[in-house]
Amino acid sequence: MLTACDLNQLNNPYPVDEGKLSVLYQSFSERPKHLDPAVAYSENEYAFIAQIYEPPFQYHYLKRPYQLTPLTAGKMPEINYLNKQGEKLGEGAKDSDIVYTDYVIDIQPNIQYQPHPALAKNAQGDYLYHQLTREQIQSLNTLNDFKSTGSRELTAEDYVHQIKRLAHPKMQSPIAEIMKNYIVGFDDFSKQVSDKQKADIKNISMAGLEVINRYQYRIRINGKYPQFKFWLAMPFFSPMPWEADVFYDQPDLSAKNITLDWFPIGTGPYLLAENNPNRRMILLKNPLFHPEMYPSEGEPEDIQKGLLTDAGKRLPFIDKVVFMLEKETIPYWTKFLQGYYDASGISSDSFDQAIQFTGSGGVELTGSMKKKGIRLQTLVETSIFYMGFNMLDATVGGNSERARKLRQAIAITVDYEEYISIFRNGRGVAAQGVIPPGIYGYAEGIEGINPYSYDWVDGKAQRKKIDAARQLMTEAGYPDGIDPKTKEALILYFDTTSVSIDDRPTMNWYRKQFEKLGIKLVIRATDYNRFQEKMRAGTEQIFVWGWNADYPDPENLFFLLYGANSKVKHGGENAANYQNPEFDRLFEQMRNMDNSEQRYRFIQQLQEIVRHDAPWVFGFHPKNFSLFHGWYENLKPNSMANNRLKYTRIDTNARAEKRQAWNKPIFWPLLLGALLFVLMLIPAINSYHRRAMETLQ
């Protein structure tokens, strides 16, 4: 135990010998449910698998707006448009003529998989662990218990295999239902293999997939879908060697929890060396990682910020990444301040300790944070939280002038600037439309404001006065919020899952916002399941919902209002059940276009329609505040790239010094406590002796 302790740093939660290694310490609060790239879809899962698996493309780390670059691919995909007969169409082919699109992807040669037992072979070239007996499995508990590992070169076949896995019904891939609309033969393949094991799909072909040669494959999709290239940068389209499925499909291995969902196999910069998400997860540098260099281009200011200091250097810089489970914010925050975590978010408990507002309304770190050399990084996320109206509802829904004006009045009244200030400590930007900043089509300045809720005053957007909303209420037939049918205050219903006592202030705030118009808001709080049921059945009236963009394209946001995606009719993501033929027509045109001036105009028109119809009160785009210690290098916020760890560098000497300085143990209160305890015993001992003597006498 003494060897594991440094007496100058008794509170060090890590082994002493790790102190000066290039190790990054991070935390997570919820265990990732899935690590299989065919299934994983949430942020906390991507935090791990994006470092392990490599899809053919990735987002450039430094360039903005977000831009795709090759990762394992040798170049960007060759995109060919085809007619019904499968003949190639020339440049500038009309959308109506395009029946299929081919994406031809070239993979770089000499990329190796991480060392893994699924790829281990004996001297004869046979796989060592593909036919394990029950007795052999008996002694195994984790992947590290396998004595041998092997590797092999990444091939185009592996990418095709993974797409087939997406289609396998046993995989339950969350994008299977989307991809069956796009990838040719996806649905048929899914039906064909429904009774087969995952390991058996290797030799069954899918019509839309073709391995052209060892390093080239082709995906054929229906029609034109320019956003498909973004999907190719998501872990869903990472390579999977068929050997992994054969290996992990051995039934007794899964009984030991040795599954692909738990122990990934990739070509990326890191491999998962330990997976105990109830305690920690450890990534180690993949010894077989292919040469990849730190980018040498970025935005003009990147040089000044030192973000190009490492240009051209081989990635990754960190040898080991330790993710510790921290469920509670107090120990998490304390460890960050002690230097045992290299980065941290800011919980509401510690916000005032970390952040202060400047006179001009900006934010900066408090003195104590600056003294520690901590840096603040903010990023407006490519997400939107909105208040939706159920457009099927008789009162707030529909296309009538009355309902529209009512919605517009509410949109003015619900003051999201106040909401952000009260409930989010200023961490958000009030939304002016559907598109968050950073996504193509987002307009800055006067052009980008919602003219139905805001005025442009002194160079910035200012929410309209409440009188404007009251005027709209009068025009809608609800003067002073009085419903003409009942002659009493109009009653609206807010459906929510916020049932806990902690949510009460938020719900009261919503009530007060509606009260400004004389509307009585009734909160209908139910559990998550009942709320989902209401949404599916369309029995809700007003709700709050959110969306985090999958990729940096406006299609991935406007589709939330596309009629063919309405939740009630089609089970889609259009939770407001908004339907406007003009919007749908423009959306269909816009989604198939490459970014251009015309597309930008269409996007602005779509924004205008939605602002006018007001099926949503555009709530806010969350703003992420992150803190990093001074020794954390190459920091640039990027809400699209999930594989950021490989660019990170740590100044380990500076960290070791700071930790030593910040964590010297203090012993004197313990000695004082011991002394007090002894002093307290003295009267007790005297009393005992006195009583014993009394008894004897």
Place this chain on the structure above:
Amino acid sequence: MIQYIIRRCLYAFPLLIGVNILTFVLFFFVNSPDDMARMQLGQKHVTEQAVKNWKHQRGYDLPLLWNNKVQGQEKITRTIFYQKSVGLFFFRFGVSDSGRNIGADIQQRMWPSLAVALPTLCVGLLVDISFALMMVLFRSSYLEHAGIVLCVILMSISSLFYIIGGQFFIAKLLRLVPISGYDNGMAAIKFLILPVLIGVFSGIGSGARWYRTLFLEEVEKDYVRTARAKGLTETQTLFRHVLKNAMIPILTGVVVVLPLLFMGSLIMESFFSIPGLGSYTIDAINSQDFAIVRAMVFLGSVLYVFGLLLTDISYTLVDPRVRLS
């Protein structure tokens, strides 16, 4: 005694079936298989077909308790209840809805729970009994009154306060131990000191008062007076005779919780990042993972029944007058 044990085990059987049915009904009263599927499939792009597939792959497309579509015994066996619950009686916990083997998870997670709970229990018992004996030793003096007041104060404070206060004072201000975390083997000691210390300290108030009551009842008995009359000192009387005779009620409280120590403590493990079983059930309820919930409720019931049986057996060991029949 063996007959008694067998009889108690047989009594436990219908009890466990009842617990199983109750858990099943309560869970499915709140969550339908559709809800479970939606929770597991996430928030985005969840279609009806995806929900249907999920239920089919995991056997949740069967009727809950009675299957009218089949014949004979399959009416019972081709139901969710039968398929998911019968294996429990053979300690086959099956696979969680997120695809993990529950038995393997429990085996892995129970040791850290035990690493915190067992020392807390043992040290806590020692401290509580010592403190209680001290109060009895100084009974009717200002020391006893001070001790009682201290116990009441300690009892009145929430355990969460001890945790947060302990972390703040010992780990943050004095920097004597890591504020949270865990490690394997001997390296775990530095992580266990603080939770054990807090666990013991937070239990002193109630524990010491309870044992004091037991000891006070004993010290008034005739054999204690006889011991004093024989010339034994007060400490000798207390530690040799009173303590021994107060063991039955102490055992009642302690032995019954022994098997449940494996189950861990939710708050303690959460604050100290102990990778134990404490949060396993709560996490499963939040993620609507019925497989884990039923397994843990079943395991809890079995361990409780086992604990009660152990208590009965332990009576015979500490009191020769007790016979199990």
